[in-house]
Amino acid sequence: MKKIISIIILFATISVANSCKDAYEIIQDGEFSESATFQTVNDMQKFLNNTYDRVDVSNEIGISSVFTDELGIGSQNGGQNVSLYNFALTSGNGFASGMWLAHYSAINSANRLIEGAKLITPTDKPLAAPFDNFTEKQAYNSILAQAYAIRAFCHFQLLCYFSPNIKDNNSLGVILLNKVPAVSEKLPRNTVGEVFASIESDLNFAYANINPVKLSSTSSSPYKYISKTFIDALRARMYLYRGNYTLAEQYADTVINTSGLVLTPAGTVVTNANGVANSAFYGSYTVASTSPYKSMLQDFTRGEIIMALDRPVGKAAIAAQFYFNRTNITGGPYMDLSRAVYNIINVPGDVRKHAFIDATAKIDPNYESYPWAQYLANDVLCIDKYSGKAGTANGAELMSDLKLFRLSEMYFIKAECRVAANDLTGAALRIKAVRDARNYLGPVALPVYANATAALKDILTERRVELALEGHRYLDLKRMGASAGVTTTERHPKDVEGYANKNLSITDYRFTLPIPSDEINGNPIQQNPGY
Template sequence: MKIFHKYIALSGLFAAFSCTDLNTTPRQSLTPEVAFNDVSGYQSVANSMYNRATSFSYYGQTMMIAPEILADNLRLVANTGRYQGEESNGDRDHISIWNGVVYGGINDANLIIASIDDESVSGDTQTKDFIKGDAYFMRALFYFDLCRVYGYEPGREVDGFNLGPILRLNPTLVASDADFRSRSTVAEVYEQIESDLLAAIPLVGGAPLGSEGVYYANAGAALTLLARLYLYWGRMEDAEAAATSAMNFLGLRTNGDGLLEAGQYVQGFSRAPHPESLFELELRQVDWSSVDGVNNSLNSLVADNEPAAQFIIGASNELIAAYEEGDVRRDCWRETTREGIEGPVYASRKWTGYKGDFLENLPIIRAAELYLIRAEARYENNPAGAREDINAVRSKRGLGPVDNLLSGEALLNRILLERRLEFALEGHRFFDLKRNGRDISKHGEFLEVPYTDYRILGNLPLEQIQLNENLEQNPGY
């Protein structure tokens, strides 16, 4: 029996959504003096962990834009030097998250997991358990992203290359704790991610869809990330089971009930939390200055609703052409013009800075993903079920059902297209192509990137290679 299946029975445990009274004060950096005496110190560590996730070099910008412009969803509409290399898939112009932000977040999680249960740490058990579950979930997310940027998915390796990130499960408290170690295989890291998510589920409890509870780890988000992991891993039976368990737990119906209605879709991206959020990063004014917003926010780079916005990136013409008539997701793009560009350009209405000063929350995992994960997991052995899941999403986006005879490769293509349209500018497109072993399609006259090309994987930072003789660079760099 697969390890996941024993956790399906936990759905009864989560039948009543649990809440926490965890402090949601601004997520500032960790202060070492207060970290280890009581549970509030560990909450400070958790706040540090979340603050890292909102960094512009991670989900605050890079992980949302780069996977879209590395593929065919986005185009540059102004030349500022930013994302030019990614648009052309230049050498070493990839997603760069092998850094102190991500590994620092992993270390925060390791600190919590290693010692929050010590008897010397005062605080109630429920709060300790939640914070520990939070750490398991976030460590899983950090490692999952490192794997998909720097490694091939298991079974999709090119020339047998199977390395992923360095796997560290113990905290580094002082310099003497650090060691130089080799990279683990992606399969080894996936096994750890699976273990972390399964550990998180019974600790974090549930959060109703679109409630403020989604600002933290919760069982629905952990099950969804687990389903996503299995999809990348090629474990389709487990991906379907995890997605189904999450949908049942969250009250999502096979006809799409639980998702936003078509007329509410665009407005949903200007609400906090997003009504379909399973996991959302909350950003507050204290997290950045207005200068940060102008220079680095998603709103500034991809929208033009603020006079000071940079608006350097818009939807590709190919993406716009892919929307069917009546698809409300097309309304997430506003047609406008840009000096120096012939013809219309398209500004985002997903990231509008609705909280002021270019500020907004970032929904990282949304409920619609569960339907499309399950559709992809089913497409070979249960095409009727896959079509049902596609149609559930389409019915909430203003569209009718797909062809009732759609199957095989054509059905998979349809699922990937639905994912492209549903999650445009949410950081999925490049990875959806890569994990299926496909060449990376591009917009305009840019050449597609063959799956066997070395640029499919990100390059490890040169300074890290020079510092650690055990660290092997990715092929081709």
């Protein structure tokens, strides 16, 4: 745990580092002790805001999109991601290391808040702004609840990617960090069952006490903070991944029926003779799209988003995983949307054909006839799912909020649970509901499934396109690919024509991420098989 301990020491101090020695000295000039940091509920809220700031899923989006079949190498690629695209995944991989560090950083911050809160004894007195209508005790409990929920979410993310089998309680899990550890403490990997027991305990406390309150910030959108709906959605996903379809369906139903959200409609889409949507559809940084679905992706409106991570100007830019400068063909697209994904949504009326692809993209109907180098130059599927931060005049072209949970995922979870219950029509109705919402020409035909395998394959396909570039595909292939009759990644032949490794079996050991080498070196724990 030495690597994580180093991070804990670093974040425990609120001071300016003047030398390398400051990175490892435990007592530093200007350090704020816990007793100085946590004196009031207002102090707790400020620390919570900092904890939210540490939650990040950009590494999940990176590893999932590059390693599977959501992307192709772009026309301006100069070697970016090529090794990972060739399935070279080692313990030094930046996405895996970044994910490990980011989540334990957020967990550590949550733990420090939980520990520091013990120094405060809240009363029933009413609080002034920004805690209007809350007593001190209510605000105190709600802040703690959000910290517990963040800790649960981050532990769950780590389990999903670094545990070989999250359905087996005895399988190797990750390091359970539900306290502030001592500097010299070395912690082992816990079992899956031990980590999930802690996650469930954290969520139970969070659900019983949540009533979010927050200070003024760059965003006042309530869906960017923990809520009961977020916890229900997390539980639905968690129990689905665990294979507990009864509970997964229960919580998905709760979100669908009580969240107040509806599937975001496509709206009206006007296209020109070349099939490109008009400028009103694409909008701009200061003008929202006329399509409710596109407007949601632009961060102008909430739409069906259950929770998103706010990414104001100054934070890491998610579209920088695909572009050098800006989200169009002049911005240096070094990764393109996969041709295979585009072909699925390239059907009459599917709004995603326009919402996911920039208006400047080069879409060549003769792409299959070209040599590979010419294909890369002539068929440039510029990604526009993260089109830039709403409300800024070209100031944050690569920045967009990160969507943690959307209502469409709850429909997919419901559909998968209906297959488990042998209700194939019920599954088809949920898939049709999402497709209807995404089609601007009107309702689509109800799918008819011959068997459970066919149903699961269609669900997997719909998840592939609707949740593209949101960090789901890697886990989806691993957990349900075999049941859906999908044995490998499904890259388009033209996207991999120039590469030795075309696709990868979903049973390959690389569908579990390696424990980062920095962690292994500092805290000798068991590495995952194959690495």
